[in-house]
Every structure is written in C-alpha cells, then in structure tokens.
Amino acid sequence: MRLAPSSLRGRLLLGLGLGLSVLWMVLAVWLHHEVRDRVAAVLDERLAASARMVASLVDAGAAAPAALTQGGRLPLRGIACEVSGLRGELLARSGGAPEGGLALARDGFGQRRLDGEVWRVYTVTQGELRVASAERMAGRTGFMRQVALVLLVALCLGLLASLALVWWAVGRALGPLSSLRDQLAERGAGEGRAVATPPGAVELEPMVATLNQVLGRERDALDRERRLTDDLAHELRTPLAAIRTQLQVAQRTDGARAEHARDAAQQAAERLGHSLDQLLALARERSAPADRAALGTVLDEVLEELAAPIREQGLSVRRAVSVGTPAAPAGLVRIVLRNVLENAVRHSPEGGDIVLTAVGEGRVGLCIDDQGPGLAPEQRRRALERGWRGHGGGRGLGLAIVTTIMRRTGGRVALAAAPGGGLRVRVSWPPADSA
Numbered sequence: 001m002r003l004a005p006s007s008l009r010g011r012l013l014l015g016l017g018l019g020l021s022v023l024w025m026v027l028a029v030w031l032h033h034e035v036r037d038r039v040a041a042v043l044d045e046r047l048a049a050s051a052r053m054v055a056s057l058v059d060a061g062a063a064a065p066a067a068l069t070q071g072g073r074l075p076l077r078g079i080a081c082e083v084s085g086l087r088g089e090l091l092a093r094s095g096g097a098p099e100g101g102l103a104l105a106r107d108g109f110g111q112r113r114l115d116g117e118v119w120r121v122y123t124v125t126q127g128e129l130r131v132a133s134a135e136r137m138a139g140r141t142g143f144m145r146q147v148a149l150v151l152l153v154a155l156c157l158g159l160l161a162s163l164a165l166v167w168w169a170v171g172r173a174l175g176p177l178s179s180l181r182d183q184l185a186e187r188g189a190g191e192g193r194a195v196a197t198p199p200g201a202v203e204l205e206p207m208v209a210t211l212n213q214v215l216g217r218e219r220d221a222l223d224r225e226r227r228l229t230d231d232l233a234h235e236l237r238t239p240l241a242a243i244r245t246q247l248q249v250a251q252r253t254d255g256a257r258a259e260h261a262r263d264a265a266q267q268a269a270e271r272l273g274h275s276l277d278q279l280l281a282l283a284r285e286r287s288a289p290a291d292r293a294a295l296g297t298v299l300d301e302v303l304e305e306l307a308a309p310i311r312e313q314g315l316s317v318r319r320a321v322s323v324g325t326p327a328a329p330a331g332l333v334r335i336v337l338r339n340v341l342e343n344a345v346r347h348s349p350e351g352g353d354i355v356l357t358a359v360g361e362g363r364v365g366l367c368i369d370d371q372g373p374g375l376a377p378e379q380r381r382r383a384l385e386r387g388w389r390g391h392g393g394g395r396g397l398g399l400a401i402v403t404t405i406m407r408r409t410g411g412r413v414a415l416a417a418a419p420g421g422g423l424r425v426r427v428s429w430p431p432a433d434s435a
Contacts, residue, residue: 086130310345
C-alpha cells in the first residue's frame with residue numbers, strides 16, 4: 001500500500017502539515033495546562049479576597065448578618081459566604097450557601113462535599129469569628145471547559161490558516177519547477193536552445209547546467225544519427241544503382257560482357273549486404289547486453305571471415321597482439337576490426353603485407369599497417385569525417401561506422417603514415433578491468 005504522495009508538492013504539504021499539527025497539538029496541551037493552573041489560581045485569589053473582605057467588614061463593626069443575608073449585594077457574585085464562631089455556631093450565611101457549614105477546621109483552601117455538590121472553600125479566622133467563602137467546583141469545571149473550547153477553536157483556526165499559508169508558500173516556491181517543466185515541454189527534438197534557469201531559483205542552476213549537458217549530448221547524438229542516415233542513403237543508393245544497371249546490361253547482351261555485368265551486380269549486392277549487416281549489428285549491440293571478449297579472440301574471428309580475400313590477393317598477415325580485453329562490447333569491437341582490416345585488404349597490393357601490432361600506454365588495441373597508397377596528411381585529417389570521398393571517389397560507411405563506435409564505447413581511432421608507405425590505423429580502448 002502506497003502512503004507517500006507521488007508529487008513533490010504533496011510530500012512537502014504532508015511533511016509540513018504533520019509537523020505543524022504535532023507542534024500545535026503540543027502547544028495546545030501546554031496552553032491548556034497553563035491556562036487551567038492560572039485560572040484556578042485567579043479563582044482561588046477571588047475566594048480569598050472575598051473571605052478577607054467579609055472578615056474586614058465584620059471586624060469594622062458592620063452589620064454582618066444583614067450584609068451576608070443579602071447575597072446579591074456581595075462584591076463578587078457566585079460566591080457563597082458564611083460567618084461562624086470558633087465553636088462552630090453559625091452566625092450568618094449568604095444566599096445560596098449550602099446547609100451544614102462551609103468553614104474548614106484550618107485556615108486556607110480545601111474542598112468539601114455538601115448537599116451532593118463539591119465546593120472549593122477558603123477559610124480565614126478573624127478574632128473570635130471564622131469566615132469561609134466557597135464556590136461550586138461544577139461551575140469551575142464548566143468555566144474551564146469553555147476556556148478549553150475557545151482555546152481549541154483558536155488553535156484549529158490557527159492550524160488551518162497555517163496550512164493554507166503553507167499551501168500558498170509551497171506553490172510559490174515550486175513555481176520555478178513549473179517554469180522549467182514548461183520550457184522542456186515546449187522544446188522540439190534536437191533543438192539547440194539551452195534551458196534557462198527560472199528567475200529566483202539559483203538552487204536549480206546546477207541541475208539546469210547538467211540538464212543542458214544531457215540535452216547537448218542528446219542533440220549531438222541525434223545529429224550524428226542523422227548524418228549516418230544520410231551517409232547510409234548515399235551508400236545504399238550506389239550499389240542499388242549499380243545492380244540495376246548491370247542487370248540491364250546482362251539482359252541486353254550476352255557472352256563475356258553479360259558475364260562481367262553479372263559479376264559486377266553480384267559484387268554490388270555483396271557490398272550492399274555487408275553494409276546492411278554492419279548497421280544491423282550496430283542496432284543489435286545497442287539493445288543487447290554488453291558482452292566482452294579478449295581482443296585476440298575477436299581478431300581471430302575477423303581474420304577467419306576475411307581469409308578468402310586475403311588468399312585471393314596473396315597477402316601476408318603478420319601479428320603480434322598482447323593479451324587484453326577491451327572495455328567495449330565484443331560485437332562492436334568485431335565491427336571495428338573488420339572495417340579497418342577490410343580497408344587494409346582492399347587497398348593493399350597483391351602479395352603485400354599487413355602488420356598488426358599491439359598498442360601500449362595502458363590501453364588495449366591494435367595498429368594496422370598496410371602497404372597501400374596511403375593518405376596525404378590533409379586526407380588523413382578528413383578521412384574520419386562523414387561524407388569524405390576516398391580513393392576512386394567512393395563514399396563508404398566503414399570509417400564512419402568506426403568513428404561512431406569508438407565515440408560510443410570510449411575508444412580512440414587515429415590515422416597516420418605506416419613505416420612502409422601505406423596507412424596506419426590505430427584503434428584502442430581502456431582495459432576491461434578499469435571500466
């Protein structure tokens with residue numbers, strides 16, 4: 001069962017409401033005890049003052065019986081007075097006083113039950129007379145209940161006013177979050193405009209800065225995907241057009257020319273299938289769990305896949321790879337190695353060498369050197385850019401996919417001149433035990 005509110009406003013209101021309720025409840029209990037004690041003290045003082053006043057009147061020689069029998073003329077109403085001798089004989093009593101004698105055996109405050117009611121009594125001795133003043137405890141209790149009721153109503157109204165103030169204050173305090181939400185709701189996909197920190201919310205600046213960084217990375221990723229899609233459209237359009245053209249040639253001709261057209265169409269179809277396989281592998285690696293494998297194991301698999309074209313060109317592959325596992329999914333590492341090695345095989349002369357060496361500097365990777373025509377310094381700077389046209393004017397996805405994978409997996413790719421005059425491609429990742 002879920003008890004906590006799902007919204008931040010609800011959590012704040014619940015926490016502050018409970019806190020204020022407990023605080024006001026404790027305050028109400030404390031005030032009730034304080035008011036009860038102070039009111040009781042005031043009422044006792046009234047009893048004592050009434051008894052002393054009557055005693056002073058009697059001591060001054062006033063007509064005590066006449067004054068006391070006229071209860072309505074007593075200074076404080078609701079108080080019963082009684083004057084008696086030291087031996088207990090009753091001398092005078094006010095109207096409404098109970099039968100049976102009010103005076104206590106000793107001077108001071110006390111309680112007596114007379115005529116079925118409990119009385120609060122104060123007794124004072126003045127010469128030969130004893131004066132007692134009293135009031136019903138039921139009246140005191142009723143008065144205290146009224147005071148407690150007024151206090152409770154005041155505290156409840158105060159609590160409700162506090163909660164209303166908290167509701168308003170929380171709404172005002174959460175206003176910047178609503179403004180931030182509106183900004184995010186109005187943003188379009190890949191929009192370059194940064195999210196602004198709402199006015200009066202400097203505490204949100206770190207979160208807004210982090211949010212802008214995340215949105216920037218998302219925008220960059222979306223731009224890369226769009227560029228990759230554009231490159232894919234160009235890459236697939238070329239072999240499709242070649243297949244269509246060669247098939248038309250094969251249909252209209254015969255003999256060696258038709259055979260050559262069919263071979264060209266088959267090569268274009270293989271190129272198209274290879275590009276699609278790589279893109280599908282990228283999509284699968286994006287959603288599948290990241291499995292890792294030793295670099296030597298992945299390299300053996302790639303060389304086995306490329307064994308046929310290596311034999312056809314009479315190439316020699318020399319390798320010296322150190323043991324290590326890159327901190328990247330094995331499927332993506334396989335795509336990188338296959339693209340780089342295919343590029344080396346494609347541009348190597350017949351009977352040439354492809355040299356594989358391990359990288360150092362605490363990283364796991366390869367340096368692939370071929371003996372092809374290589375690239376000029378300006379070409380090497382642009383070769384990893386999307387849309388760059390290589391030897392023969394081709395516009396392939398090989399290095400573009402390599403660049404995308406290396407960015408995604410934290411790897412590095414660099415081009416340089418090989419010692420033998422060809423191209424050196426260096427790919428590397430952090431070791432798996434450091435990820």
